[in-house]
Amino acid sequence: MKLYLKEKPRTLALVANDYALIFVCPPPPPLTSREKHKLAKTFSKPKPRCLIEFVPVSSLPLQDFKDITGARSGATSITGFLGLLPLKNHIFLGFVTKKAHAGSINPTQTINVINEVEFLCLDSSQWDHISQYPKDANAPDTSHYPCQAVTKLLSSGSFYYSLQFDITSNYQERGMNTEFKIIADGNDYFRRFMWNRFMVDQLISYRSRLSSTEREIFDASGFLVIITRGFVQTASISDVGNSAGLLTLISKQSCMKQGALYGPHGMDEMGNCAGFVETEVIYHLKEHCFSYVVVQGDYPLIHELASPKTVMGSGGATFPRPPEVVQHAFNSHLDLLQSQYGEIHVLNVSGTSKKTVQQDLSAQYRRSALAFKRTSPIPVSYTDLDLLRRLISKCTSSMLEKRIVDQFDKSIVDFGAFFYDATKEAYIGKQLGVFRINCHDSEKVHLVEHAIAKTVFELALRDLSINVSYSPGSLASSVWRVLEKIWASNAAELYRISTNYMVPSSDGRSAKGAAPQAHKAGIVGTMAKKYLLNPVTDHSLKTRHYFVVEKLLGRLNDQYEVTLHDPIHDYVTSELEKREKLFISRKEIGVFVGSFNVNAAQPEENLSGWLFPESSGFDSGKFDTAADIYALGFQEIVELKPGKMLNTDASNRNFWKKKIQTTLNSQFRDGKKYVLLWDGQLGGILLLLFVKSTRIDRITNIEGRVRKTGFGGMSANKGGVGVSFKFSGTNFCFISSHLAAGLNNVEERHVDYKSLARGLKFSRNKRIKDHDVVMWFGDLNYRILLGSEEVKPMVKQARYGELFEHDQLGLQMTAGESFPYFNEAEIKFAPTYKFDKGTGNYDTSEKGRVPAWCDRIVTLTRNGNELQQLSYNSVPEICFSDHKPIYGGFKAQVKVIDHTVKQELAKQLYEQRRLEVAKTTLDALYFNKQLNELTTLPVSGLPPPSSDSRKWWLEGGMFAKVCLVDGPTDDLVLNPELSINPFDVEGGAEQPPVFISRNEWKEAYVEKGVCL
Template identity: 35%
Template sequence: MDQSIELHFDAGTRAFVLQSNGHSLIVRHPFPTFTNESRHTIHRLGGRSSSSKSKSKSKSNSNSNANGSTLSNKVLVEFVRSDYLDMASFINITPKRKKLLRFLGLLYIKGNTYLGFITGEETVAYSIGDRIMRITSVDFYCLNSDEYDHYLQIDDMPDPTREGNKPHIYPASSVRKFLMSGSFYYSKSFDITTHFGHRFTYSKMKTRLVGDNPYFRVFMWNSFMVSEFIDFRNRLTSDEQISFDVCGFLTTITRGFAQTLDTTIGDSRAQLTIITKQSCFKNGPLFGEWGCDEDGAVSNFSESEVLVHTNKYCFSYVIIRGNVPIYWELESKIMKKNILSSKKVLLGRSFESSQFAFKKHFEELERQFGHIHIINAISRDPKSYKGILTQAYEEHIKFLNKSRDDEIKEGILTESQPNKLSYTYLPITTSNMKKYGYSNRTQPDIYHVLQDSIYRYQATVYDIEDGKFTNKQLAVFRINSFDSLTKANYISKVVSQELILSAFRIPIGEDVVFKHAKLWANNDEQISKITEDYISTSNKLNTSRSMTTKAASSVKSQISKKYFMDIKPTTSGMLKLLGKMEEQINISILNPIHDYVSKKLAKESQYYSSEGEISLFAATFNVNGINYEGDLKDWLYPSNVKDQDYNLVFVGFQEIVQLNASQMINTDASNLTSWERNILKCLNQYSPQNSKYVSMWNGQIGGIAHLVFIKESDLNKISYVEGSLKKTGFGGISANKGATAVSFKYGTTSFCFVTSHLAAGFNNVDERHHNYKSIMKNITFSKNRKIRNHDVVIWLGDFNYRISLPYKNVIELIEEKNYNKLFEFDQLNLEMANGESFPYFAESEINFPPTYKFNNGSHEYDTSEKQRVPAWTDRILYLSRVVKPINYGCVRDIMFSDHRPVYGQFKIKVTTIDKQKMSELSSKFYAEYKKEPGNEKFIFGSDFSFLLDDDRQALPAPSSEINKWWLEGGKSAKINIPELNNDELEPDKHHVINPRLPINPFEPTNEPEVILKKLY
C-alpha cells in the first residue's frame, strides 16, 4: 500500500503516464496547446512520430480549448499493464526530492486541466490499525498546455528562477495552498469518507467500496476531481480494481480533524481515535449562520467518529451535527463603528417548501443510521432570534412526526418503516461547560437527560477473537447549537464518554477519560479554527453587505448568500477545489468502454427516459410601489385560460417598493412577503384541481421581485436551484434597475426564469440595449452557465420599450384596436427584428392594448401634462425549442397601478430519467463489451479520432455576442433591414418580417425576408 507513483511524460503529445505496481494509467488531452514550439518534441505515445499537420491542429484548437469549448474538458484515459507500453519517447519526470504518494484526480480551472498529486504526508491517527495521513504537500501538472512546463524536472527545460524566464507562478496555486493548510486527511487502505461500521461490514470483499453511498460522498472534498475516476474504476473487473487501488490511482480526501492517543484499558494497550469530517456538498455557504439548500444539505454539517481499539475489541461510535435544516439566514444590523446592535432570523420560504427540504435531510440520515435523535441546544427565549429559530425547528419536527403517524394509520407506512424523530431540548450554557470542563468524568445536566437513549442506542462493537459484531449502533444523535461548534462538540464528548464507560466490561481508568477529553478538546480547536477563519474573513470583507437589517432582505443577500459563497482570496482555493467557480466545468473521461456504452445508451434512451408536458403560468406586473391585498383571481386564473392546472407559476414584479434612494440601499422585504402570501392564497383557493401550491424560490433586488411557485406534488422533480442578479442602475451600482434570475432543473430539463426592469425614457433605446447586454453577460450560474445555456428561458418584466408614435396617434389606434399597426412601431419589436436586443427570443402575438401608462385607478391613459405615450412596456419573452405558447394577455380591471398585469401560459416538454433503469442498462452494456474479443486489452494509440466525432476536430472559432460561426467569415450577427428603417421616411409603406418564412433559418425558401403589410 506504500507504493509510490512514477510519472512519465511525452512532450510531443503531452501524454502523462502514471506507473505503479506494474500498471499504468495513461492520461491525455485530445487537443493539447503549445505556447512554445521550440520545446515541442515530435514523439507520440508508442514511439510514433507526429506530423506537422498534427502540430498545427493542436495549435489551431488553442483558442477553443482555452475558452471552455466542448473539447476542453475531455480527457482520454486508459488503465493497462505497464509491460504493454512502448515508453521509448517518454521521460521520467518524477520529482527528485519528493514522492508522488497518491493521485488526487483532475482539476479544471480557466480552460486548463491539471493532474493533482499528494507529495507530502504525516501519520496522525489510526482507524483500527489502518493509518490516517494528514496531507502536508501537493503538486499539480498541467495536462493540456505547456504554459507551466518549466516546473517539470526535464534537463532541457528552462529554469524559471533564472533572469528573463517565465515568472514563478505555480499552476493551481490557490488550491495547492488550501490543500496544504493542515486540515486534509486520507488513508492508503480505506476510503476516508466512510466510518468503521460501513467499512468492516464489507471487509470480506476484495475491492474497496468507493463513492458507493451518497451519504459518504458529501465528505469527499476532492469529489470534483475524482468523480469520473470513481465511475471509471468501478467499471473495471474486480482484479483490475484491486490493482487500481494498490497503485494509488484513486484517493479520496476529507477535511476536518483526526488524531489518535495511546492509553490502557484493563491490562491491554488501547488506541483512542477521533475522526471528524466536514460536509462540502451544500449549495451556498458551507459554514456560518445559514440553513439548508433544496436537497436538505445544511451548513456546518459534520460527522465525528470515536474509535477505541484494543487487542480484543474494536469500538466505534458516530455522532453528527449541523445547523437547523430548514430555510433560514441571519440578518444583522450594524450601527456606527461596526458595532453589532441586533440580529434577526429570516425564514425565507414558505413552511411547505421548507418542510420538503427538512424531510429530505432526515430521510437521507435515516437511510444511513436508522433512528435519529435530535438534540437542540438553541435557546427557546421567544424574544430572541434564537428562540424564533427553535420554534420553527420544533414546528417542522412535529409536522413530520404527525404526518408519519397519519401515514401509519392509513397503511401507507408500516411500523418498521421510518419512525418518528426523537427530540430533546438541552439548553446547555457556556458557564456550565466551564464549570465541568472537558476532562470531568460526568456532566449531570446532559447525562441524566440523555441516559436512557445513550444506553438504548448502543455503539458498534466488533469482537476480534470471535470475528463478529457483538453490538451495532442503532441510532444516531444529531446535535445542534446555534452555530454547531463548541457547544455541540462538548455535548458529543459527554455522550461518547458515557458510551465508552458502559461498553467495556472492565473498569475504565482516569487516563482513558483524560485522553478522550483531550481528543474532543483538540477536535473543537481545529474545527472551530478552520470554520471561523472562513466566516470571519467573509464577514470582515463583507461588512457593507449588512449595514442595516433591511439590507439583508435584498437579492444581494437573499440570493448571493443562499446560493454562492463569497469569492475572497482565502476561499478561492476552496471554491476551485469543489468546482464551484463559475468558469469551472466537469471533466469528462473518454475511453473505449465509455464511448461504446454511451452510444448504446443513447440508442436505448426510450427505455429509461420519458417525455411529458407541464403547464407554466408566467406573469409580470409593475405595481408602482403599492402593496395590493385584493383578490388576484382575474390575473392568476384568467377566464380565457382553459387549462388552469399549472405545474409552475412564475411571477415577476417591478417597483414592488417605491424607487427612492433609501429603498435602493436598504430594501424593505415586507411587500415581497405580503405579495407572496396573497398569491399563494389565490392559487390554493381557486385551483380547479384542488392542487396545493408552495413557494419554491423568491428573491428581490431593489424594486424587482421574483417569485416561483410549484405544485407540492412536483417538488421532488426540482433540483439544482441557483439564483443570480445584476444591477444596471447608475452604471451598475444601483438596484433601481436590473434583473434577478433563478436556474433549476425540472426532471432533466433545465429552466431559467429572469425578471428585469430596464432603463426608462422614450428615447433611451440604446441604454435599454446596454441593460440587456449587461444582464446577459453578468447573470451567471455554477459551471459558468449563462441564461442562454438552458433548455427553457422565460424572460419577463418591465422592459420599458415604447411605441414610436405621437400620443394622439397611439390613442386613436388603441380605440380602433389596431394593435398590429401599433406593433409595427414598437421599439422592442424593431430591436428584435434588427438583431439587437433579445435576438432569437420569441414573443406570442400581442392582441391586447398597451399596458402603460394609466391614471391610477382608471382605464384612462395618462392625462397629465406629460401625456406619456401608451406602450407595451410589460412583456414576456421565451427562448426554447420545447416551449409552446398558449395564451398571452393582460388584466384591465386590476387598476391600482399605472401599469396593468400581463400573463402568459405555456406548455413545456420535459424529460425525466429513471436512474435505476439507466444504471441496469449501463451495466449490461459494459458486460457485453468485455465479452467481445480483443476489447479486454485495448491500449490507447496515437490517434484518438475514433473516440470523437470527426467533425469536431476542425471546429471554427467559437461564437461571441457579436460574431457567429455560421455567418461566412464570422461576420457580425447584427442584422440591418433597410426596408424597416426607411418606413419612417416613407409613412405610406409598412414593411414587416415575412410570417411565411420557415422556422428553420437554414431551410431553403423562395419567400422574401421582408414584405409590405398589405401583401398578407
C-alpha cells in the same frame, strides 16, 4: 508511484506496481460554422475531454518518456492521484507528493494527512516552469497560475485519505471487510464528505469497468485517492483491561451545501446543511472493535441573518422561503439521517438562549422537528438543552457531563453502538440512531459531544468487563483524559478551518492565526462573535477562500467535468458481452415469493401452509429441492392509525422475523437452514429476504431502499420497500408495496406506482427497471368493478376468468398504464380481500366491501426467458386477518460466471486490440469521430468505415484531403477516362492524371466524339 511525461503528443503516465495509467488530450474537435457561432455567442468553450488507458508497463515504451517525479517537490515518489481539475480551459492533474501518518483505526488500516500536492497541466507546457521549479530557489511568479490557490488549500493539513478503505464512510457502514470499496459512490450520505468528487467522478466510472484484478492493483497503487476534510488523530492506550488498544477520532466535514459551507447559514433547498460534520470515535482492541457516531451542524432551516448585530443577539432571523419549502428542506435533511442511522434525537444546544436570533431559530426548529415527527415512521426525539454560561463555569466536568446526559440518557441506551467480536467473528451491536446537535457556539457543542461519547465509551468498556473507576491515578482515568484531549484538539481544528473560510482576506487580520490564538485564550465558545465580524450574508462571505473552495468543488461557471474516453476498455467490454456464452453458464434456482396483509395481528397460528404449500412447485420435504430464496412481503404489521404509524415499534418487526425463520427451519434437520439475509421496514410494510445457508456466498451487492407514497410522499402508511442484489451474475430486485386504498382510487394507485418505479433508486442511480429480474408484490389494492351481489356468486362458481375481465389491475396493465411490461400469471384462486376475521366469509359488515384480488405478484424480466412461474395461489385456510396470504413459485435462470475464463478472454482481447490500434491509439491525436470509430473497430482487423474526414484505405488513419495547388483553371479539364473507383487500376499500372490540358483533350478525344 512515478510520473512520466512525453512531449509529442503531450502525454502523462502514472506508473506503479507494473501498471501505468496514461492520459492524453485530443485537440478540439472540428466544428461547423454554426457550432462555432453558437459557442462564440454563449462565450463558452468545448467541454474538456481526455483519453485514458490502464495498461501493463511492459506495453508502454518508457524510453520515449521523461521521469518528472518530484521535479519541484523533491519527493522520490508520488503517493496518490487526486483526479482531473479543469481550469481556465485547461486540464490539470493533481498529485499527493507529501503525506504524513495521521492515525490507524486498526493495525491494517491507516489514515494519511496531505501535506503537499502538485498540479501538472495535461494539455499545455505553459506552466511547466512552475511545477518543475525548485522551491528553495527564486520561484517564478505564480500569480497567474490557475492551480496556485487550490494547491495551497489542499496542502493546508486538513485533508485526509486512506488507501485501505474509503475514508468518507464509517466503520459500521463498511464493516470488517478488508476489501477496498468506494462507499461514497452512489451513497448520497457519504458522498457529501468526498471533497474531490468533481475531480474523480469520471475516474470512478472508469475504475468500475476494469476487471477485479485490475481494480485491486488500481486501488492499492493510489491511482484513485478519495479525500475528506476535517480532523483525524489516534492515541495508543495500553493495558486497559490487560489489552492494548487504539483510540481514534475522525471528523468529516460536508461539502455538499450550495453557497457558504460554514457559519450560520442554515441549509439549501435540498437539505444540505452548513457546517455539517460527522464525528466518529473508534476503539480497537485485539478481540473487539467499538465505534460511535454523532453529527453536528447549523440549524437545518432556510433562514437569513441580516447583519452583524443579528449574530450578537440584538436582531432576529428571517425565513425567506414559504413554510412548505422550509419544511420540505428540513424533512430532506432528516430523511437522509434516518436512511443512514434510523432513529434521530435532535439536541438544540441553543434552545434556552435569550438572544433574539437564537430564540427565533429555536422556535422554528422546534416546530419543524415536531412536524417531521408526526409523519416519520421512525422515532424522532427533540430536546432543548439548558446550558447557560454560568452553569458551565460553576459545575465540575463530571457534574456537567451528568447534567447533560441525564436529559437524554434513554436515547443513548436505545441507540447502542457498533460492536464487533473478533473471537466470534460476529457483529454483536449496531448503532440504531444518531444525535443531531446544533449550535453556533462551538464550546457547547464540544461539551455535549464529549459527554455523549464518554458515556457510550464507558458503557462499552463495562460490557467488556473492563474497570472504569474514576479513582485518581487509575488507568481508566487516563483513558478519559486521552479522550478529552483528542476531542478538544478536534474542536480546535474544526474551528480553525471554519475561521480560515469565514474571515475575509482583506480585513488585515490573519485568519490562519485566529483559531489557535482564540483557543489558547480560552474563548473558543465565542467563535460566533469571533469569525462573524462582517455581515453574514452569502454575498459578504465570498472571500478569497470561498472561491478557492468553489474551484476545488467544480462550481465555477466555466468548470465542466472532464469526459474520459477509453477506446480499448470500452471495446473489450462490448466484445465480452458478445462472447458471454464462452464464460457464462446458466443455473436454475428456486424463488418463493409471498405477500400477506396481516392486519396488525401477531398470531400463534402455524404458517407452514403458506410457506410450504403442496402446490408451490417445490418439494417442501427436502432441503436440497426447496426454494433457494424466500422473499416475503407484509403489509399492516402495525395498525394504520396515526399513533401507531408514527411510533413504529421494533417488536412487530422482530415478531415476524422470528416466526418466519422458525417456521422455515422447522421443516429441515441436519443443520441445514435458511438465513435472514436482509430485512427492511417502512411503517407497516415489511420485506424479509431469506436465503439458503448454502447459497449466501453467491449473493453480492445487496442494498435496500424505502419510499413513502402516503399523503403525497409525506406519510409511511403507504409506500414500498425494495431490495436489490446480485445472485452470481444476475441482478434481482424485490419490492413489497402497499398502494392507495379505495374502490375508485385507481388514479392514486397509478401515481403510487409511478412514484415507486421512478423514486426507488439504489446506488449508482440504479432503478427498478435496470435489474434482470424484478418481482413486485404486496397489497396493491386494485378492486373488481362489479357489485358485491354480482361478485360473490361468481366466486362460489369459480368463474375467475369472467371476474378478471373487470379487475382494475388487469385493465391498467392491458392499457399500458400501471405496471407496463410486467407479467402476471393467470389467477385461479378466489379474491383475497375482504374477509371477516377468523372466518372464510367475505365482509358481512354494513360496508359490505366487494371481494377483490388486492394482493398480487407481478414480474418483469430483461430478456423474457430468465423466469418460469410454477405456481400462483392463495391460502384460504389462514384466517386471522381480513386478507388471505398469496404465494408464487418461480424457477429463475441465473448467470454463473467463470471469472478465470472471462479474465483470460479479456486479456486476449486486450492484447489483440492493442495490436490493432497500436498506430493510432494514445500516440495520436483524435477528433470526436475518431474516438467513436476506435470503439467500434472490429476484432478482425478491418479498419473502420470511411467518414467525411477520413478514408479507410489511407495508412495510419490519415485524413483525406485533395491538394489543388494550381487548380482546374481554364487551361485544365477533367480527364474523361479517369475512373471514379481509385482502385480500378491493374496491378503496377499508374493512375491516370486527374486533369489534362485543353489541347490534350482536343487531340485525344474530339475525334472520338467525347464532349467536354
